[in-house]
Amino acid sequence: MLWNTTARGEIFVIDDDTATRETLTAALEGAGYKTICFADGAALLSLMRTRMPVCVLLEVRMPDRDGLDILKKLRDENCPVPIFVTSADGDIATAVEAIRNGAHDFIEKPVSGSDIVDRVEMAIEELSQTAADALPDISLHLPGCEPFTRREREVLARIAVGETNKEAARKLGLSSRTIEGYRAKIMKKVGARNAAELLRRVLSQSRCA
Numbered sequence: 001m002l003w004n005t006t007a008r009g010e011i012f013v014i015d016d017d018t019a020t021r022e023t024l025t026a027a028l029e030g031a032g033y034k035t036i037c038f039a040d041g042a043a044l045l046s047l048m049r050t051r052m053p054v055c056v057l058l059e060v061r062m063p064d065r066d067g068l069d070i071l072k073k074l075r076d077e078n079c080p081v082p083i084f085v086t087s088a089d090g091d092i093a094t095a096v097e098a099i100r101n102g103a104h105d106f107i108e109k110p111v112s113g114s115d116i117v118d119r120v121e122m123a124i125e126e127l128s129q130t131a132a133d134a135l136p137d138i139s140l141h142l143p144g145c146e147p148f149t150r151r152e153r154e155v156l157a158r159i160a161v162g163e164t165n166k167e168a169a170r171k172l173g174l175s176s177r178t179i180e181g182y183r184a185k186i187m188k189k190v191g192a193r194n195a196a197e198l199l200r201r202v203l204s205q206s207r208c209a
Helices: 018-030 041-047 067-077 092-100 115-131 150-160 165-172 177-192 195-208
Strands: 010-012 032-036 055-059 083-087 105-108
Touching: 010 018, 010 041, 010 105, 018 032, 018 115, 032 041, 041 067, 055 067, 055 115, 067 083, 067 092, 083 092, 083 115, 092 105, 105 115, 115 150, 150 165, 150 177, 165 177, 177 195
Parallel strands: 010 032, 010 055, 055 083, 083 105
Antiparallel strands: none
16 A cells, blocks of 8 residues: 555755655655755755754755754754754764764765665654653543554644644644644544643543553
C-alpha cells in the first residue's frame, strides 16, 4: 500500500546539489513524507517562519551562507525539530561543531536513501516520545475508552500544556485542521465536551490509579 505523501509531515531539505536533493526526495517521499527542497538558506529560513516541518536536512557548504550559520539561526529561534547536517567533506571538526550547535546528527555524503529514512524516523520517534513523556500525571489508558494512538498521545501532550491548534500544528509538523481532527477524536473517545473537561477526566483518573 502506498503512503499518502502528506500523512507523516513535511521534511525540509536544503542542498545545492541536484542529485542529493533527488535522492533524498525519492527516499523520504517513498516513506510517506512530503519533501520540500531549497537551494539556499534564505528561502528555508523564510518559510520556517510560517511552517514547521517534522525534520530538516541541512548541507554544510551552501553558496549564500555557511550551513552551520543556518543551524545556529534555527536553534536561536527555538526550532523544535531534529536537524541533520550533511557534508561531502566529513571532517571530524565540522561534525563536532555541528553537534555542539544543536544538530541531531552529522551525515557524510554520498547519502544513502534507506539510511536517511531510518535515521529520520528514529529522530522523529524520539521527539514524539519526549512529548508523550511530558505527561507524567495523565493517564493515557482510561477504563472504558479505546487506547490513544501514538499521534493522539502527542496531540494530548500539546493540549495539556495549553497550546493552541496552530502552535501544536507547528510543533508536530501538521496542519491546524489535522490537529482539530485529532482533538475531536480524543474528546470523543473520552466523552469530553471541551479541552478543560478532557483534562479533568484524564487527571482525575490518574489520581485514582
